[in-house]
Amino acid sequence: MMSSFLSKLRVLLAKRESVYGINRRNVELVYAHNQRGDYPTADDKDLCKRMLAECGVPIPRTLHVCANLYEAHLAVDSLDVYDDFVIKPANSSGGNGIIVIKRRNPNGTWEGSGGKSYTKKALQRHIANIVFGAFSNDEADKAIIEERVNFHPILQELSGGGGDLRVLVLKGNPFQAMLRLPTTASGGRANLHQGAIGVAVDIDNGKTGQAQISGRNLKIHPDTGNQLSGIQLPHWERVLETAKAAAAAMPLGYLGVDILMEATRGPLVVEVNARPGLEIQNVNNCGIGSAMEKGIRVATT
Amino acid sequence: MTMDRAVPEPPVASRRDLDLGYRLTLAFFVIAPTVLVAYKLLVNDYSLSKILPRRDFSVTLTMNLDGHDGRANVETFVPRSDENQVIAETRSNDVANMQVRTESAGANRISVWSGASVPDETQIVYSFRVLPTGRSYRIDPELQVPDRYPSALSSYLIGSEAIQVDSPEVLQTLRQIGADEGTLLHRIQKIYNLTSGFPIRPFKGMTDALTALRLGEASCNGKSRLFVALARATGIPARLVGGLIMTSGSKRISHQWVEAYVAGHWVPFGPTNGHFAKVPERYLVLYRGDESLFRHSSDINFDYSYNISSKMVPAPEARTAFGAFNLWALFDRLEMPFGLLQTILMLPVGALIVVFFRNVIGMPTYGTFLPALIAAAAKGTGLGWGMLSVILIIGAVSIARWLMQRLHLLHSPSLAILLTAVVASMLLSSLAAEQMGLSQLARVSFFPIAVMAIAAERFYLSLAERGVRDAITQLTGTLVVVAACFVVMNSLALQILVSGFPEVMAYVVAANLYLGRWIGLRVSEYLRFRGLLGTEVEA
Numbered sequence: 017m018m019s020s021f022l023s024k025l026r027v028l029l030a031k032r033e034s035v036y037g038i039n040r041r042n043v044e045l046v047y048a049h050n051q052r053g054d055y056p057t058a059d060d061k062d063l064c065k066r067m068l069a070e071c072g073v074p075i076p077r078t079l080h081v082c083a084n085l086y087e088a089h090l091a092v093d094s095l096d097v098y099d100d101f102v103i104k105p106a107n108s109s110g111g112n113g114i115i116v117i118k119r120r121n122p123n124g125t126w127e128g129s130g131g132k133s134y135t136k137k138a139l140q141r142h143i144a145n146i147v148f149g150a151f152s153n154d155e156a157d158k159a160i161i162e163e164r165v166n167f168h169p170i171l172q173e174l175s176g177g178g179g180d181l182r183v184l185v186l187k188g189n190p191f192q193a194m195l196r197l198p199t200t201a202s203g204g205r206a207n208l209h210q211g212a213i214g215v216a217v218d219i220d221n222g223k224t225g226q227a228q229i230s231g232r233n234l235k236i237h238p239d240t241g242n243q244l245s246g247i248q249l250p251h252w253e254r255v256l257e258t259a260k261a262a263a264a265a266m267p268l269g270y271l272g273v274d275i276l277m278e279a280t281r282g283p284l285v286v287e288v289n290a291r292p293g294l295e296i297q298n299v300n301n302c303g304i305g306s307a308m309e310k311g312i313r314v315a316t317t
Numbered sequence: 318m319t320m321d322r323a324v325p326e327p328p329v330a331s332r333r334d335l336d337l338g339y340r341l342t343l344a345f346f347v348i349a350p351t352v353l354v355a356y357k358l359l360v361n362d363y364s365l366s367k368i369l370p371r372r373d374f375s376v377t378l379t380m381n382l383d384g385h386d387g388r389a390n391v392e393t394f395v396p397r398s399d400e401n402q403v404i405a406e407t408r409s410n411d412v413a414n415m416q417v418r419t420e421s422a423g424a425n426r427i428s429v430w431s432g433a434s435v436p437d438e439t440q441i442v443y444s445f446r447v448l449p450t451g452r453s454y455r456i457d458p459e460l461q462v463p464d465r466y467p468s469a470l471s472s473y474l475i476g477s478e479a480i481q482v483d484s485p486e487v488l489q490t491l492r493q494i495g496a497d498e499g500t501l502l503h504r505i506q507k508i509y510n511l512t513s514g515f516p517i518r519p520f521k522g523m524t525d526a527l528t529a530l531r532l533g534e535a536s537c538n539g540k541s542r543l544f545v546a547l548a549r550a551t552g553i554p555a556r557l558v559g560g561l562i563m564t565s566g567s568k569r570i571s572h573q574w575v576e577a578y579v580a581g582h583w584v585p586f587g588p589t590n591g592h593f594a595k596v597p598e599r600y601l602v603l604y605r606g607d608e609s610l611f612r613h614s615s616d617i618n619f620d621y622s623y624n625i626s627s628k629m630v631p632a633p634e635a636r637t638a639f640g641a642f643n644l645w646a647l648f649d650r651l652e653m654p655f656g657l658l659q660t661i662l663m664l665p666v667g668a669l670i671v672v673f674f675r676n677v678i679g680m681p682t683y684g685t686f687l688p689a690l691i692a693a694a695a696k697g698t699g700l701g702w703g704m705l706s707v708i709l710i711i712g713a714v715s716i717a718r719w720l721m722q723r724l725h726l727l728h729s730p731s732l733a734i735l736l737t738a739v740v741a742s743m744l745l746s747s748l749a750a751e752q753m754g755l756s757q758l759a760r761v762s763f764f765p766i767a768v769m770a771i772a773a774e775r776f777y778l779s780l781a782e783r784g785v786r787d788a789i790t791q792l793t794g795t796l797v798v799v800a801a802c803f804v805v806m807n808s809l810a811l812q813i814l815v816s817g818f819p820e821v822m823a824y825v826v827a828a829n830l831y832l833g834r835w836i837g838l839r840v841s842e843y844l845r846f847r848g849l850l851g852t853e854v855e856a
Contacts, residue, residue, distance in 0.1 A: 028850060032838060035846045039676055040836035153778075154728040231848075294842075297849055 034303030036294060041304070045186065049269025050290050058268060058290040062106040062158050071265035074258060074284045076276065080161040081106075085147050091161065092140040099126075103139065105146040106158040111205040113151030115142060116164060129177075129204055165284060168250055168277040175199075176240045180206050181217065181249075181275040181283075183259040184292055184304070190259045190273075192307040193217040194299045195224060195249070200239055213237065214299035215244050219307070222252025228299050251282045258283040339834065346827035350820040357818065372598065374563045375406075377444040377624040382617040384414075384435025391430045391441065391619065392612040394559070394604035395419065402601060403448040410442040425604040435617075447563065453595035454584045460501045462552045470578060473554035479525035479607060480546045486530060487546050496551050505577060505586075508547045512540045512588035523609075537589040538573040542607070544588050545575055554578035557607050558585065563599040567624045571610050574600070628656065629809070660693045662815045663806040665825045667692055670802045672832055679841025680794040681787075683775035688795050690768045692802035698764070700803045704796055706746070706764055707772060711792060713742030714773040718780060735777055736770045743769065 036045070057063050068075050079101055082091035095101065099120040105113040116129040125133045134142075145151070146159040167178045175197040184192040195215040198204045202211035213234070216225035227234050227244040236243055249255070259273040262285045272292025275283045297303050380391060398404045409417055415432035430441055466474070476482030491497045496507035516534040524532075524539030526546035535543065541557050548555035555577045562572050574596060576583040585596040603610065613619045667689025674680045674688075682688050695703025717738035721731055743764065772795075780788040805811065814821060843850065 031850055035838065035842075035849050037836070037838040037842040037846075038679075039839065043834060043836050149728075294845075297846060301849060303846075303849060 031303070034305035034309070035297060036304040038294065041294060042291075045270040045304075046291055049187065050271070051267065054267045055290050058266060058271065058288050060106050060158075061104065061287050062160055064266070064288055065160075068262055068265050068285055071261065073261045073265050074281060076102075076165050076278075076284050076286060077163040078160060079163060082143050082147060082159040082161070085144055088140050088144040088147065088159075091143050091159065092136055095136075095139065095161065100164040101161055102164050103142060103146070103159060103161050105151045106160055107155065108151040108157070110207050110210065113142075113146055115139075116204070118164065165276045166279045168279050168282075170247065170250055171277050174240065174242055174244070174247065175213075175237055177204060178206070178276065180286065181255060181277070182292065182296060183219075183255065183273045183275060184271075184296065184307075185259055185263040185273055186270050186308065188260055188263055190256050190263075191219060191310075192296055192300060192302070192304060193219050193222075193255075194296050197237065197244075199229070199237070208293075208295050208299075213244065214295065216300040216302075217249065219256075222249040222255065223247065224249065226299075226301060231298065250277060255283045258285060262288060339830070343827060343830045346823045346830060350818075350823040353820040354818050371448060371450075372627050372629060374447045374449065374599070374601070374625060374627045375444065376447060376561070376563065376601070377442060378621065379624065380430075380441040380443075380611075380619065380621040382435070382439050382441070382613070382619050383437040384432065384439055384617060386434050386436055388433050388614065389415070389431070389435040389439075389617050390612075390614045391617075392427055393443075393610060393621075394608065395426050395428045395443065396445065396447065396560075396601055396603050397426045399602075401450050401452050405446045405448070407445040408443070410440075412439060412441050415439065415441070423606065425606070425608070447601055449563075449598040449601065451596065451598035452585055454579070454582065456502045456505070456579055456584065456594055458500060458502050460580060462501045462504065466554060466578070470554045473556050473578065474549050474552070476546065476549065477607060479523065480542050480549070481525065481527045482546050482549045484527055484546075486527060487550050490530060491547055491550050496547060501553065501579060504551050505548065505553060505579075506593075508544055508551070509586055509588060509593055511547070512544045513591055513593075515540060515588075517589060540588045541573045541575045544586065548575075548577050556583075556605055558602055558605050559608060559610060560603040561601045561623060561625070563601050563625045563627065565626055567622050569622050571603070572600070576605070629659075629812070656696070659812050659816060660696065660806075662819060662822070663812060664689055664693060665822055666811065666815065667802040667806045669825050669828055670805050671798055672829060674794075674798045674801065676832055676835065677837070677839060679839030680798060681791045682795045682798050683772060683779070683791060687768070687772060687775060688798040689802050689806070690765075691772065691795075691799045692806050694764045694768050695799070695803055696807065700800060703764070703803070704799065706743075707769075707796065707799070709746050710739055710742050710764075710769050710773060711776050713738050714776055715780065718777055732774055732777070735773050736766075739769050739773050740766060 057067065062078075062081055065075050065078060079098065080091050080094045082088055100118050102117070103115045108114075115134070117126045117134065118129050119127050121127055121133055125135050126139070127133050143159040143161075146157055149155050149157050151157065165178065171179050177198050179195055179197040182194050182196060183190045195217050196206040196208060197213040197215065198206050199211060199213060206212045208214050208230075211230060213227055213229045215227040217223070218225060224245050224247040229238075234244070255275060255277075258275060262273045263271055266288055268288065268290050270290075270292075272289040274286045274288065276286050278284050294304070300307070378393070380393075382389060382391060395407070396402065396404050409428070412430060412432075414435050415430045417428060417430045419426055419428045421427075428443065474482075476484075481487055488497075490511070494507045494511050496504040496511075498504075515529070518532075518534045518536055518539075524535050524542065526539070526542040529535035529539035529543040532539075538557075545555040545557055555575055558574050558576050559571060560574075561568075572589070574585060574587040574589065574592070576585050578584075584594050585600075586593060587596055587600070611619070611621065664686075668686055671682060671685050671688050675682060675685070691703070691707060695706075698706060714735050717735055718731075721734060726734075743766070776788060776792060779791050783791075838846070
């Protein structure tokens, strides 16, 4: 009785070692491998994309960057030639301030992914708001206009929309990954705390495993009714290579690389995160410590 | 998979030299204050009792009377300074149509208010501050009762109407309890044992010595009179002492105890509350002798109450005990109150509490300093009213934000409007609370505006950025941590320690250094990752 309790306790203590809390993530991973001065580079999606592009890492094409209020009309003029695109703030978190335009209406206005239509003037005001800092606490910001990625059919079928891959990389080694799928409940956003679905991904072969929404397990996507586990994600070796290349391009030793799967071009890096969150452990039902340890075993056998 | 995935080395091992620096720093912040405190205590003979703050009482006597526009007279004893109590800031209000004079009457001081045409509903307010010292004596067991005393003491040996020294019953009792012979200590101990052993009967009015003896039970004045009668009968000069037990609040009850003349000292005894040759510091002497506390004209509906409050102030010895690092002297020169020094010194401790709640328990709060600052601000109102004030102000901010939401204002101007809402809600709650007679809540305006403005801004930001649920979670966390900070920051023991040994703040730094590298799971994370921790145990 006693010894079984003790052995259970020993297991708990050992397993506790593998689960990273915020304190341990910060001390052992973030502070140990990332210089604080480099965070702004990682946080600024425009700077980040430039650095990635310089190193030849595939990224969604930037159509325009607007950094000054008086250029907002130029920015919106440049959109005349495009039917679909994404407008987003360079510095914002949680998907705030992002507008996805999916097609041009016959009357010249654009239709957003939520079905709302936007006039040229409305888009100009949104760009001005971004530059003014409406989504970054009054800090002057840049508005990025980039191509709307045409998602790989496997992902389109899975979620009805897009979804992105988060790959954790330590010192150039990808060791844990998950797929984040938006739902109508999450308002099209791929953030777990906003109600997106997190799906475990086997780092070795790119097969999906268990799925969670707001901490609860689920089997099928609530919007499409499609099975979430057991799916082979496309181009997995290229995903890992892309994550490595992105990590090498950035001055960060520990980072989360966010990757979109484009229909023909394959993996594209949308952004990197110098302080990636910890929910990936729950999604994969595997602590970051275990994931790194498993990496060591794979490397030595 | 043939992919080359060489993996992460253990991260901390690569920073061995950094760790040495860390350990040395931590060791310094533990050893340095320990050495300083030990040096003060051992080498400088720095005793803790010297730096213990003293309690400073403020007493307000309020007397109400209806003069019916005629002649009225009110007299009461007022305390005087002696070696055991320092009386300061004596104040008396201006009473319409009454004059006040204070005169000596033997060892006592009497204040007399009198007037020829005193209106109804006249109120007399007399206030003073007391810095008392407790008294405690040791009586030499060999000491004999002297055969004769100086003539000045003769009045303390003879009987009176209520102190029946010569009564046969008193003399018989003296023999029965064995207090008629032996050393002075023996006799007084027997008398004390008899009187303090009587059950206390808390009735109002006066009991004389003989009645107390016959009943075998008495109130404080009966016990004291019997004590005095027995002491006098056995040849020890004794007298009644009247005064107040200074406990916070409002009271109408005065107290009586006794003093016996032992080897040149008037030694106090409290037979009612079990004080032998000592009385606590909160015993305020108003008069000595068998007197009544108030005398007044008849038919004036006389009523009175004492209101007593207290606060801690540094002992006078402590002000000179600090040498080069004399914080109290600095505060004296700047004319800042001691309470402010205490608050400032306790802020780092409060911040440490917040760090503990955030990093070890995982409770979300607004900022690191804010809960400590709110706790410090709540000192003036008390914890409950302080929290209610915070909730009121946050409520006002939320309403203001809700009203402003449609106006699409820029960040800074909307914050300026919120500050106005904070100020307005503080003043309005003060007004409303005063109307409702909630004097504690009325003090919400004592909350530093800056602290409340920061609290409001943080709440606004979290409402805007993370939504209502997160904002309320954070608010709840903040209030819990405020309560914890309040309890710790107002702990008298800690305040004394930190004010007496400011170097112990280095321990706070040490604790933060330790927590700064503490990588354990937060309590909240055990909950968050319970699935991970739990299933693996079962497996």
